Amino acid sequence: MKYKNIFGILGIATIAVVMTGCGSIPSPTLNQPTSQTEFEYKPYLRTGSGSVSGQAFFVQAGGVVVTAAGRTVTLDPATTTGKEWWAKAGKHYVHSAVVPASPNFKKSRRKTIADADGRFKFRELPAGNYFIRTDITWYSPAGTQGGLVGKQITVRNGQTTELILNEYAQ
Numbered sequence: 001m002k003y004k005n006i007f008g009i010l011g012i013a014t015i016a017v018v019m020t021g022c023g024s025i026p027s028p029t030l031n032q033p034t035s036q037t038e039f040e041y042k043p044y045l046r047t048g049s050g051s052v053s054g055q056a057f058f059v060q061a062g063g064v065v066v067t068a069a070g071r072t073v074t075l076d077p078a079t080t081t082g083k084e085w086w087a088k089a090g091k092h093y094v095h096s097a098v099v100p101a102s103p104n105f106k107k108s109r110r111k112t113i114a115d116a117d118g119r120f121k122f123r124e125l126p127a128g129n130y131f132i133r134t135d136i137t138w139y140s141p142a143g144t145q146g147g148l149v150g151k152q153i154t155v156r157n158g159q160t161t162e163l164i165l166n167e168y169a170q
Contacts, residue, residue, distance in 0.1 A: 028088035028095060033081065033102040040079040041104035048126030050155035056118045056134045056165035058146055066146065067118030068134045068165070075110040075122050078129035078152055086131045086152070091169035093147040096135060127157045133169055 031037075052075065056068035076082050076090070081102045089095035099105060114120045114134060133150025150169035155161050 025094050027098055030084060030088060030100045037079065037081045038102060038104045041077060041108050043126050044077040044108040044128060045104065046126055047124045049158045050125040050127055051160045052122040052125065052132065052153065052155060053160050054120055054163040054165060056114055056120065056136060056149050058136050058166060066136055066138050068114040068136045069116045069118055071114050071134045071136065073112050073114055073120040073132065073134040076105065076131045077108050078131055081105055082131060090131055090133065091148060091150060093135065096148060125155045127155055129154050134165065
């Protein structure tokens, strides 16, 4: 009986530590937008003639392919704000929901849903540099596996940028 109570107390202590946030990864602090950083989005807030086409997938150790089927693929301009966001949050699965306070970051973000094969397409994009990403996760006896795939790309007017997203975001 004594041991059962001690383990019960240790279990409660462990739950209390988890619930108070000890050991969790803190959310990153991003710079506040300025008129200069907001101005950098001007070229990205219009329609263009470039496009991006690709496929997102991981190949598991056993050779099984897991696609980004039904997952949201985001495309964000690589401005000063975008670069800071990518480095601190955008490429990290644990912070994948964090976005800058910039109104123009939110306005210029493009989203699409990957099809059953993990294929996606963005059309009518202005030329420029972007960060593209999506998540690919699956469940196993060891827990959730996978993560974010993504990278920085360049879009050119009148051209389609074709890519494969199959590596963790860098």
